[in-house]
Amino acid sequence: MASRPIKFYQVGSHAAGNRLLDPELSSVQADPNRSNSITKGHRACQGCGEALGARYALDAAMRATSGQLIAANATGCLEVFSTPYPESSWQMPWLHSLFANAPSVATGIAAALKVKGRSDVRVIGQGGDGGTVDIGMACLSGMFERNDDVLYICYDNEAYMNTGVQRSGSTPPAARTMTTQAVGAEPGNVFGQGKDMARIAMAHDIPYVATATIADLRDVEAKVERAMELHGARYLHILVTCPLGWSCAAADSIKVARLAKETGLFPVFEAELGHVSAVSKIRRRRPVEEYLKLQGRYSHLFKPNRREDVLAHIQAIADRNIERYGLL
Amino acid sequence: MDKPFAITLDVGSSLANKTGAWRDERPVYVDRLPPCNKGCPAGENIQAWLYHAEEGRYEDAWRQIVQDNPFPAVMGRVCYHPCTTVCNRAELDEAVGINSVERFLGDQAIEQGWTVQADAEPSGKRVLVVGAGPSGLSAAYHLARLGHEVVIRDAGPLPGGMMRFGIPAYRLPRDVLQAEIDRILALGVTLECDHKVADIQDEIDEGAFDAAFLAVGAHIGRRAYIPAGEAAHILDAVSLLRSMEGEERPLLGRRVVIYGGGNTAMDAARTAKRLGASDAIVVYRRTQEQMGAHEFELQEALEEGVVMKWLSTIKSAGEDGTLTLERMELDETGFPQPTGELEQLESDSLVLALGQEADLSLLDGVPDLEVADGVVKVDASMMTGRPGIFAGGDMVPAERSVTVGVGHGKKAARNIDAWLRGSAVAAGPTKHEEASFAGLNTWYFSDAPKTVAPRLEMVRRQSSFAEVQLGLDAENALFEARRCLSCGNCFECDNCYGLCPDNAVIKLDPGARYEIDYDYCKGCGICAEECPCGAIEMVPEPS
Numbered sequence: 066m067a068s069r070p071i072k073f074y075q076v077g078s079h080a081a082g083n084r085l086l087d088p089e090l091s092s093v094q095a096d097p098n099r100s101n102s103i104t105k106g107h108r109a110c111q112g113c114g115e116a117l118g119a120r121y122a123l124d125a126a127m128r129a130t131s132g133q134l135i136a137a138n139a140t141g142c143l144e145v146f147s148t149p150y151p152e153s154s155w156q157m158p159w160l161h162s163l164f165a166n167a168p169s170v171a172t173g174i175a176a177a178l179k180v181k182g183r184s185d186v187r188v189i190g191q192g193g194d195g196g197t198v199d200i201g202m203a204c205l206s207g208m209f210e211r212n213d214d215v216l217y218i219c220y221d222n223e224a225y226m227n228t229g230v231q232r233s234g235s236t237p238p239a240a241r242t243m244t245t246q247a248v249g250a251e252p253g254n255v256f257g258q259g260k261d262m263a264r265i266a267m268a269h270d271i272p273y274v275a276t277a278t279i280a281d282l283r284d285v286e287a288k289v290e291r292a293m294e295l296h297g298a299r300y301l302h303i304l305v306t307c308p309l310g311w312s313c314a315a316a317d318s319i320k321v322a323r324l325a326k327e328t329g330l331f332p333v334f335e336a337e338l339g340h341v342s343a344v345s346k347i348r349r350r351r352p353v354e355e356y357l358k359l360q361g362r363y364s365h366l367f368k369p370n371r372r373e374d375v376l377a378h379i380q381a382i383a384d385r386n387i388e389r390y391g392l393l
Numbered sequence: 394m395d396k397p398f399a400i401t402l403d404v405g406s407s408l409a410n411k412t413g414a415w416r417d418e419r420p421v422y423v424d425r426l427p428p429c430n431k432g433c434p435a436g437e438n439i440q441a442w443l444y445h446a447e448e449g450r451y452e453d454a455w456r457q458i459v460q461d462n463p464f465p466a467v468m469g470r471v472c473y474h475p476c477t478t479v480c481n482r483a484e485l486d487e488a489v490g491i492n493s494v495e496r497f498l499g500d501q502a503i504e505q506g507w508t509v510q511a512d513a514e515p516s517g518k519r520v521l522v523v524g525a526g527p528s529g530l531s532a533a534y535h536l537a538r539l540g541h542e543v544v545i546r547d548a549g550p551l552p553g554g555m556m557r558f559g560i561p562a563y564r565l566p567r568d569v570l571q572a573e574i575d576r577i578l579a580l581g582v583t584l585e586c587d588h589k590v591a592d593i594q595d596e597i598d599e600g601a602f603d604a605a606f607l608a609v610g611a612h613i614g615r616r617a618y619i620p621a622g623e624a625a626h627i628l629d630a631v632s633l634l635r636s637m638e639g640e641e642r643p644l645l646g647r648r649v650v651i652y653g654g655g656n657t658a659m660d661a662a663r664t665a666k667r668l669g670a671s672d673a674i675v676v677y678r679r680t681q682e683q684m685g686a687h688e689f690e691l692q693e694a695l696e697e698g699v700v701m702k703w704l705s706t707i708k709s710a711g712e713d714g715t716l717t718l719e720r721m722e723l724d725e726t727g728f729p730q731p732t733g734e735l736e737q738l739e740s741d742s743l744v745l746a747l748g749q750e751a752d753l754s755l756l757d758g759v760p761d762l763e764v765a766d767g768v769v770k771v772d773a774s775m776m777t778g779r780p781g782i783f784a785g786g787d788m789v790p791a792e793r794s795v796t797v798g799v800g801h802g803k804k805a806a807r808n809i810d811a812w813l814r815g816s817a818v819a820a821g822p823t824k825h826e827e828a829s830f831a832g833l834n835t836w837y838f839s840d841a842p843k844t845v846a847p848r849l850e851m852v853r854r855q856s857s858f859a860e861v862q863l864g865l866d867a868e869n870a871l872f873e874a875r876r877c878l879s880c881g882n883c884f885e886c887d888n889c890y891g892l893c894p895d896n897a898v899i900k901l902d903p904g905a906r907y908e909i910d911y912d913y914c915k916g917c918g919i920c921a922e923e924c925p926c927g928a929i930e931m932v933p934e935p936s
C-alpha cells in the first residue's frame with residue numbers, strides 16, 4: 066500500500082494531521098496552504114462525499130505537480146454543483162465537456178500539451194460512475210488502450226445522482242434507486258455480475274490502477290501522488306458517499322464509506338501493470354449489516370421483515386472480496 | 394462587448410454563494426470535562442498536563458500539575474489513581490498509565506531541581522496549619538503561593554504524616570518524599586516539628602493567627618476485643634509501621650498474623666515478610682470481593698508470599714500465641730455470620746489492622762464544632778462550625794487517601810484565602826459536560842496498549858525495602874502520554890479542517906485551534922462526527 070510509516074503520535078496516520086507531526090508527514094488536507102481546488106460556496110448537498118473526494122484528490126495532484134494541472138470533467142453532480150454559469154468553485158484550470166467524453170477530452174489536452182512541449186503540465190480526467198462505467202466507458206477504454214498520459218478519476222456514488230438517483234452499472238445489488246424500486250420479490254437492484262471498473266481497467270495492463278474511499282484521506286493522497294509519479298494511462302476509483310441517493314445521514318458520510326471498506330464490500334487496493342501490488346487490510350472487520358443499516362436505500366432488507374437471504378448474499382459478496390484480495 | 398464568442402457574463406466565483414444559509418444545525422467547538430479530571434480527588438487537570446507531556450514539554454506538564462498538587466512524585470507512587478479507573482481509553486484497549494507519567498514528571502522535577510514561587514504579593518495574614526501530613530502540607534503550599542505567612546506544627550519528629558509513618562518505604566522512598574516537602578518549605582513555610590498542639594484556640598490566640606487549618610489525620614489504631622493471655626504479643630498496624638521509621642526494627646517473630654482486610658493490613662503483612670517472617674497470614678472476616686484493600690496491593694502481597702484467610706474472625710489469643718479462629722459464612726445480605734466452627738492458628742505475634750481513629754483532643758472546648766462518628770464536620774468551603782478554623786484530610790468525613798487529603802488542602806487554602814480577603818472564592822471555570830466514551834470517534838486513534846512499568850525482582854522484594862514499582866523511562870513516558878485520547882478537548886489533529894466537504898473550517902495558528910466559517914458551513918455534521926475526541930457539538934441554529 067502506498068503509505069508512509071509514521072511514528073506513534075496519538076492518532077498515528079489515521080487523522081488528517083496532528084500538531085506533533087512534522088509538516089512534511091502531514092496530509093495535504095492538513096496544510097493551511099492547500100490549494101482548495103474546489104472551494105466553498107459550491108452547491109453540493111450537505112455531507113457530499115463527491116465534493117470531498119474531489120478536493121482530496123485534486124489538492125494532492127496540485128501539490129504533486131506544483132499546480133501545473135488541467136482537469137477535464139464529465140457532466141454529473143461534480144460539474145453541476147461546482148459550476149452553475151457563470152460561477153465556478155474551481156481554483157484550477159478546469160474544462161467541462163459532455164457526459165460521455167471526458168476521457169477523450171483529457172486525451173486531447175494531453176496530446177496538445179505534448180505538441181507544445183509542455184511536459185510539466187499534467188492532465189486529469191474525471192467523472193461520476195455513470196459517466197465512467199456506463200456512457201463514457203468506450204472513451205475510457207480507448208484512453209487506456211492507447212496508454213494516453215492521463216490520470217482518470219471516477220467518483221463512484223453508485224448511481225446517476227445528478228439526474229435524480231437512477232441506477233448505473235455501478236449500483237450494488239439490492240440497492241433501491243428511482244429505477245430499481247424496492248418492490249416485488251427481489252426488491253432493489255438485481256444481483257447481476259456488476260461492473261467492476263477497477264478490474265476492467267486492470268485488464269488493460271495500464272501502469273497504475275487503484276481504489277480508495279473518502280474515509281481514508283491519506284490513502285487517497287498517497288495514491289494520487291503515486292499516480293503522478295507515473296506516466297501513461299492511470300485509473301483511480303474513489304468510493305464517495307451520496308447522503309441523498311443512499312439516504313443516509315449527512316454526518317455519517319465518512320462513517321458509511323469507512324464501513325464499505327471495513328466490511329469488505331469495497332476492496333481497497335493498488336495494481337501496477339495489471340497485477341495487484343498492495344491491499345489495504347481491514348482494520349476492524351464489521352458485518353455488512355452495519356453498513357447496510359445506515360442507508361435508507363437498503364431499508365427494505367430490514368423492514369417489514371428481515372431478508373436473511375439477501376443479507377446472506379451481500380455478506381457472501383464481502384467474504385469473496387476478502388478472500389480474493391486477502392483483506393484480513 | 395469584448396467577450397469571447399457565446400460568452401455573455403463575467404466569470405464569477407462560487408464564493409458569492411453563501412451556503413451557510415442552508416444550515417439548521419451548527420458545529421460549535423467545546424471543551425468537555427475528561428473523566429480523569431473529574432475523577433482526580435486533587436482536582437488535577439490531567440488531560441491538560443498530558444497534552445504538554447505529549448510534546449515532550451515535561452516542565453510545562455509538571456507546572457500544570459503543581460497548580461493543583463505539590464506532590465507529583467509521591468502521588469505518582471501512592472495514589473490509588475481513580476483517574477485511571479474512569480479513563481475512557483480502558484474501553485478501547487487499556488487505560489492510560491496517568492499515574493506512571495505523573496511519577497515520571499515528579500521525578501524529573503526532583504532531578505532537574507524545578508521550583509515554584511509564590512504567585513501573590515504578601516498578604517500580611519498569618520495562618521496556622523496543624524499537622525504536616527499530605528493535607529496540611531498541601532494547604533500550606535497553596536496558602537504560601539497565595540501570599541500568606543504559614544506556620545505548620547506537627548507532633549511528630551519529621552514531616553509527612555502517614556506518608557512517612559504509615560506507607561512503607563518500598564512503596565514510597567523517603568528521599569522522594571523529603572524532596573517534595575523541601576520544595577514546599579522553600580516557599581518560606583515555617584515548620585515546627587515535635588510540637589503537639591494541645592489546644593487549638595490557645596495556639597491561635599498566642600500566635601496571633603488569622604485562620605487555622607487542621608489536618609491531624611487519624612492515628613489511633615482501632616482495637617477489637619480479643620481475650621488474650623498475658624504473654625500474647627499483640628500490636629496495632631499503625632504502631633508497627635510507625636516504628637519502622639525508628640532506630641530499632643520491631644521484633645515480630647517467624648509467624649505473623651495480621652487481622653483486617655484493608656490496605657494497612659496489606660502493608661503490615663508485606664512489611665512483616667520483609668522483616669523476616671516466614672509466614673505472614675492475613676485473617677479477614679469477609680471475602681476477597683469485600684476487602685477494602687485495592688486489587689493491586691493484594692496481588693503484590695500474594696506474589697510476595699502473604700497468605701490470605703478469608704471468612705474468619707479471631708476469637709481469642711492463648712498464652713503460647715495460639716489463636717482461635719471461627720469460620721464465618723455470608724448471609725443473604727452479604728454480612729458475615731458466625732458458624733461455630735473453630736480452628737487453631739499458631740502465631741508469634743498478632744497485628745491488628747482494623748482501621749484508625751482521629752485524636753481530636755486539641756479541639757476540646759472549642760465552641761460551635763460538630764463532631765460525628767469520630768470526625769469533624771466541615772462545610773463546602775472546608776470550614777468547621779468555628780469561623781476561621783478549617784479542617785481536612787483523614788479527620789473529616791471523606792474517603793481516606795493521600796490524594797483526597799491533598800485535594801482538601803487545596804480547597805481549604807483557596808477558601809481561607811477568600812475568607813481572609815473578605816471575598817468570595819473566585820469561581821473556577823464552569824464545569825463542562827463530561828466527555829463520554831460514546832462521544833469519541835476512536836477509529837482515529839492508533840492501537841497502542843499500555844506500557845507496563847517494570848517492577849523489582851521478587852528475590853529483592855522479599856528481603857529489602859527497596860521500591861517495588863519502578864518508573865518509566867523518558868521514551869515510555871512520552872509514549873504513554875501520547876496514548877491519551879484528549880477526551881473532549883481539541884488536540885489539533887486537523888480532522889475537522891481536512892474533512893469538511895465545504896472548506897468551512899479555518900485552521901488557525903498552532904495552539905489556536907480552528908474556527909468555523911459560518912458563511913459557508915452547511916451544517917452537515919461531519920466535523921462533529923469525525924472529531925476523534927468529541928470536541929465539536931452540533932447545536933440547533935438560532936431561529
Ligand SMILES: Cc1cc2nc3c(=O)[nH]c(=O)nc-3n(C[C@H](O)[C@H](O)[C@H](O)COP(=O)(O)OP(=O)(O)OC[C@H]3O[C@@H](n4cnc5c(N)ncnc54)[C@H](O)[C@@H]3O)c2cc1C
Nearest residue numbers: 524526527528548554555559590609610786787793794795
Ligand atoms: C499504612 C497506611 C498506608 C496507606 N497507604 C496509602 C496509599 O498507598 N495511598 C493513599 O492515597 N493513601 C494511603 N493511606 C492513607 C493516607 O496515608 C491518609 O489518608 C493521609 O495520609 C491522610 O492525610 P492527613 O494529612 O489527613 O493526615 P496524616 O497523614 O495522618 O497526617 C497528620 C499529621 O498530623 C500530626 N498531628 C496529629 N495530631 C497532632 C496534634 N495534635 N498536633 C500537631 N500535629 C498533630 C501527625 O503527627 C501527622 O504528621 C495509607 C494509610 C496507612 C495507615
Ligand SMILES: Cc1ncc(C[n+]2csc(CCOP(=O)(O)OP(=O)(O)O)c2C)c(N)n1
Nearest residue numbers: 140141142164193194195196224225226227
Ligand atoms: C448524453 C447525456 N445523457 C444524459 C445526460 C443527463 N445526465 C447528466 S448527469 C447524468 C448522471 C450523472 O451520473 P454520474 O456520472 O454517476 O455522476 P453523479 O451525478 O452521480 O456524480 C445524466 C444522466 C447528459 N448530460 N448527457
Ligand code: SF4
Nearest residue numbers: 429480481877878880
Ligand atoms: S484518554 Fe486522556 S483525557 Fe481521556 S480519560 Fe484517559 S487520560 Fe483522561
Ligand code: SF4
Nearest residue numbers: 893914915917918920
Ligand atoms: S463539516 Fe463543514 S459543512 Fe459540515 S458541519 Fe462541519 S464545518 Fe459545517
Ligand SMILES: [Mg+2]
Nearest residue numbers: 193194224226
Ligand atoms: Mg454517480
